[in-house]
Amino acid sequence: MSSAAAGDAGAEGEGGRRDPAARRTRLRLYQEQLLEKMQAAKTGSGAGAGQLGLAIGGARYLVDLLEVGEIVAPAPLTAVPLTQPWYLGLANVRGSLLGVIDLARYLGQDAPAAGPGAPRLVVFAPHLGFNCALLATQVFGLRQAATMERAGDVLRDADGHTWTPLSLAALVREERFIQVAR
Structure with missing residues (x-):
């Protein structure tokens, strides 16, 4: 037993x-x-501090767990006219309307590459004050940046994968990100 x-x-x-x-x-x-x-x-102390590993488009990102509210399956989207191509529309997630962003398009990449897993919405934490979610092509789970090798602005894990740190808090302060209208 x-x-x-x-x-x-x-x-x-x-x-x-x-x-x-x-x-x-x-x-x-x-x-x-x-x-x-x-x-x-x-x-930032202790082994409990970690990041969430995501694939967005063809790139891998690390997002601070404190900036993530939840991860959910994509909900049906309602298109919003006269918005940027990277603004996919509004989704109703547990009674809250969230703007859904295709970060790959926002960053100028082509349409997101389909990952082996189902796509997910990564909802911003409520304390960021922005009802928003990113479309992730794959969620890899928890990662520890402290165990990775730094190579300039990116990190490399033991398997040789390159990870780019992504701050959702910094993203919601970008004027271009906030202005979804064309």
Whole structure:
């Protein structure tokens, strides 16, 4: 029996029902661990600080986890007339309208290359104050920039992949990014 299974077995009371006190204790411990990881990420200390690896178009990017709200499957888009070609339209994600941006086109690249995984919307964190999502052709998951080799403005991982750091906070301060009208 694994330690996780042993812990769960000990949390059951009479008749196979879970012990509410044990459940609250586990929840409190989980919340404390999550808080420690978030604080480490904010200060840049500890192994908890990480980046999200994304493919946008044909390039790989690293985005700070604190700048990402969530990652969702693409929602149906409503086109908005008289906008830039890189502004794909509006999507309703959990009742919030988000502007969806094709960052590859914004950066002057050709249409995004299809990745092996399904495309995803990377929603900006609420504290950035910008209801927006980027279309990612693939999400690679968590990456640790500290373990990568710096080569100018890019990073190289152990597998030889090149990663470009991408700041969503800096992106929402760019005048061109904010002005989606033609």
